[in-house]
Amino acid sequence: RKEVEQDPGPFNVPEGATVAFNCTYSNSASQSFFWYRQDCRKEPKLLMSVYSSGNEDGRFTAQLNRASQYISLLIRDSKLSDSATYLCVVNPRSGYSTLTFGKGTMLLVSP
Amino acid sequence: DAMVIQNPRYQVTQFGKPVTLSCSQTLNHNVMYWYQQKSSQAPKLLFHYYDKDFNNEADTPDNFQSRRPNTSFCFLDIRSPGLGDAAMYLCATSHTNSGQGVAEAFFGQGTRLTVV
Numbered sequence: 001r002k003e004v005e006q007d008p009g010p011f012n013v014p015e016g017a018t019v020a021f022n023c024t025y026s027n028s029a030s031q032s033f034f035w036y037r038q039d040c041r042k043e044p045k046l047l048m049s050v051y052s053s054g055n056e057d058g059r060f061t062a063q064l065n066r067a068s069q070y071i072s073l074l075i076r077d078s079k080l081s082d083s084a085t086y087l088c089v090v091n092p093r094s095g096y097s098t099l100t101f102g103k104g105t106m107l108l109v110s111p
Numbered sequence: 112d113a114m115v116i117q118n119p120r121y122q123v124t125q126f127g128k129p130v131t132l133s134c135s136q137t138l139n140h141n142v143m144y145w146y147q148q149k150s151s152q153a154p155k156l157l158f159h160y161y162d163k164d165f166n167n168e169a170d171t172p173d174n175f176q177s178r179r180p181n182t183s184f185c186f187l188d189i190r191s192p193g194l195g196d197a198a199m200y201l202c203a204t205s206h207t208n209s210g211q212g213v214a215e216a217f218f219g220q221g222t223r224l225t226v227v
Contacts, residue, residue, distance in 0.1 A: 032214070032215075034215050041199075041223075042220070042221075043201055043218040043219060043220050043221050044154065044201070044218050045218070046215045046216075046217070049215055087153065087154075089216075098144070098156055098159055098166075099144070099156075099203075099205070099216055100156070101146075101153040101154045101155075102153060103152065103153040104153060
C-alpha cells in the first residue's frame with residue numbers, strides 16, 4: 001500500500017457544485033496532515049492544515065478520520081478558480097521531519 | 112515578498128554538464144527540502160536538511176547532491192544530468208520541533224530544468 005493515495009480524477013463539476021476528495025494514508029502513526037493546491041506548472045501552496053476535530057475555512061472543510069486513516073476535503077459552491085490539482089500531504093513517520101505527497105486529485109470546474 | 116526563493120526559474124543544461132540550483136529562505140525555518148516533480152506526478156522528496164543534518168532518501172540517485180552552508184541557503188547539485196532528470200525542482204522549508212511532527216511546508220516557485 002502506498003504511503004499516501006488519492007484518486008487522480010479529474011473531477012469535472014459545474015460551478016456552484018459541492019465536491020469532495022478523499023485521501024488515505026498507510027502509517028497509523030502519522031501526525032500532520034495538509035491539503036495543498038497546485039496550479040498547472042506552479043508550486044504547491046498550502047490550502048489548509050487538517051486537525052483531528054476537523055476544520056473549516058470559508059467554502060473549504062477538511063476532516064481527519066484516524067480510525068480509517070483517511071482525510072477529506074470538501075469544497076462547497078465551486079468556483080472556476082478552484083480548478084487545480086489538490087495534493088494530500090502527510091508526515092508519515094512519528095516525529096520525523098518530512099512530508100509525503102499524494103499524486104493529487106485534479107478538479108475542473110466548468111461554467 | 113517571496114519567502115522561499117529559487118534561482119533560476121528556468122535552467123537549460125547540456126547532457127552530462129554539472130548544474131547547480133539554489134534556494135534561499137527568509138523564514139528562518141530549520142528544515143529545508145528538495146523535491147523533484149515530473150509532469151503529472153507527485154513531488155518526490157530527494158533529501159532534506161534538519162538544521163545541518165543531511166537526510167538522503169534511499170532511492171535518490173548518487174547523481175544528486177546537496178549543500179546547506181547556512182540556515183538561509185540550500186543548493187541542489189546534479190553532477191551529470193541525464194535526459195531523465197528534466198523536471199521541476201521544488202525547494203521547500205518548514206519548521207519542526209523534534210517529536211512534535213512537522214509544520215506545513217512553504218515552497219519556492221521551482222526551477223524547471225531542461226536537459227538537452
